[in-house]
Amino acid sequence: xxxxxxxxxxxxxxESRLMEPLSLADIxxxxxxSNFHFSRLFTAACGESVMAYVRRQRLARAARRLAEEPxxxxxxxxxxxxxxxxxxxxxxxxxxxxxxxxxxRRPWLFPLGSKGDPLMSDAPSECPGLERLEGLKRLGPVxxxxxxxxxxxxxxxxxxxxxxxxxxxxxxxxxxxxxxxGVCVSGSPDTGDFRYMAGAxxxxxxxxxxxxxxxEVPAQSYAAWRLTLDGGPLHPQMQAAARDIWGRRxxxxxxxxxxGSDFEVYPPGFDQTRPGATVEFWVPVxx
Numbered sequence: 001x002x003x004x005x006x007x008x009x010x011x012x013x014x015e016s017r018l019m020e021p022l023s024l025a026d027i028x029x030x031x032x033x034s035n036f037h038f039s040r041l042f043t044a045a046c047g048e049s050v051m052a053y054v055r056r057q058r059l060a061r062a063a064r065r066l067a068e069e070p071x072x073x074x075x076x077x078x079x080x081x082x083x084x085x086x087x088x089x090x091x092x093x094x095x096x097x098x099x100x101x102x103x104x105r106r107p108w109l110f111p112l113g114s115k116g117d118p119l120m121s122d123a124p125s126e127c128p129g130l131e132r133l134e135g136l137k138r139l140g141p142v143x144x145x146x147x148x149x150x151x152x153x154x155x156x157x158x159x160x161x162x163x164x165x166x167x168x169x170x171x172x173x174x175x176x177x178x179x180x181x182g183v184c185v186s187g188s189p190d191t192g193d194f195r196y197m198a199g200a201x202x203x204x205x206x207x208x209x210x211x212x213x214x215x216e217v218p219a220q221s222y223a224a225w226r227l228t229l230d231g232g233p234l235h236p237q238m239q240a241a242a243r244d245i246w247g248r249r250x251x252x253x254x255x256x257x258x259x260g261s262d263f264e265v266y267p268p269g270f271d272q273t274r275p276g277a278t279v280e281f282w283v284p285v286x287x
Contacts, residue, residue, distance in 0.1 A: 006031035037257035045247035127244035140219035146199020174206025182264030231275035260284035
């Protein structure tokens with residue numbers, strides 16, 4: 001049985017409380033999901049973090065108020081939108097609209113939930129080349145050694161550079177098998193960012209390799225998908241697959257993320273430039 005897409009209900013919740021204090025935890029709770037997995041779903045489907053979306057919508061409402069109330073004091077509008085100062089509001093407004101709020105004096109309609117708003121879509125795009133692997137997979141406990149960084153919607157493009165630093169270190173001391181893993185774990189519960197590690201599995205009891213971090217992942221059940229690459233740039237294909245999995249396929253299969261770390265699984269000899277190369281996405285789910 002499929003689960004309803006939680007994004008439209010999150011959109012309605014944000015709209016109803018847009019000018020009140022809001023946190024990722026508030027919005028995730030309204031969507032019935034954990035902070036981490038709601039953030040992953042949201043970023044995959046919408047291309048920005050939850051709180052970046054909230055700020056963008058607040059600025060859109062501020063622009064409408066400027067058009068409708070041209071004499072409103074900017075300092076009052078800044079505080080209404082949750083900014084700590086008029087200066088911070090002015091900088092954010094100018095970045096979004098290309099003009100300062102003081103010069104903004106024309107109608108600007110950008111309503112939450114309008115046509116094209118990704119939060120209101122019940123059908124995120126299907127990713128070509130993505131197939132569901134049969135049943136649920138059991139993995140763990142495992143220890144992954146590698147290099148990690150903190151990422152969000154604004155700097156995810158830097159993940160390939162992390163791999164470029166890690167791959168020359170292969171094979172790592174104590175490595176089990178020849179495959180590699182991309183591991184996503186929860187970051188800040190307030191911002192919705194996440195920690196991503198490019199790594200390799202260690203043999204049980206193997207010491208941490210010098211200069212590498214180690215993350216220990218407990219045994220979990222996973223739903224898995226395999227992406228067949230077309231030989232083009234890797235990052236856009238990976239992002240399309242993540243949007244499809246988090247924005248459509250989990251809900252369509254009635255699967256609920258369990259809150260653990262999820263993996264990208266790269267086979268031995270992985271060559272992203274070879275058409276037909278594959279990578280798997282493993283998402284921990286409740287059983």
